[in-house]
Amino acid sequence: MQVNAAMTRDVRVANPNHSIREAATMMADLDAGIIPVGEHDRLVGMITDRDIAVRAVAQGKGPETRIGDVMSAEVKYCFEDDEVDEVMTNLGDLQLRRLPVLNRDKRLVGILSLGDIAVSMEDGSAGLALAEISRPGGAHSQT
Template identity: 65%
Template sequence: MTRDVTVAGPEQTIQEAARMMQKIDSGVLPVGSADRLIGMITDRDIALRAVGTGKGPDTRVREVMTEEVLYCFEDQEIEEVAHNMGDNQLRRLPVLNRDKRLVGILSLADVATSIEFEAAGDALSEISRPSGT
């Protein structure tokens, strides 16, 4: 996992969030408030929930972020996490400690380099299937 995580604030603008994504070359940012994970914002959220509905660059992150956040714990078995990523079609998951504090982000690439090829391939196959939504 990546431990050096850039976190957006819910009151930041989507333009600021997009610039943060550009700077770190990522399409996703965790959103935190008072040392807690409260959501995630992706480049897709900005494109579809903001720009696609006519919202401007000064729109607050909180207005377009995904509030329901799926996550894993830092001490979970990677095979279990990979299976969950596949089931939920997620390419990235925030990683929390048991106090539910953000400690990192786990990407599909991290999974692919840490477990056997077959398990990573299974996760990718599930993540890549059409969702119909």
């Protein structure tokens, strides 16, 4: 199955010059913990609720702090025509629960989450990815 059959297509994008308050409001409206950050029709980063808590609030930064100052600028992504099985392996290796999805022109077309995979693939294979994602430590550990 290709990523485009499982991904969420309705994606809102924040601007790096928006405040983290605006990002948090978007997250609350969408009931999401991550928002892609774009500038001039290009994906330039991702902002997560954890970025706001750990990179901003824990360091004493206020709600008007620019998203660009606390976002993750190194963005891992997949393509809409990639195979979900391959992407699941990458999610496990990278210890990520979601990836932005780009078309071959590198334009954002969706987000693929572990939840999307669990709903789309009825063979339980999402559990294997979750086991890898959930192992302690790794690049995204805050300790």
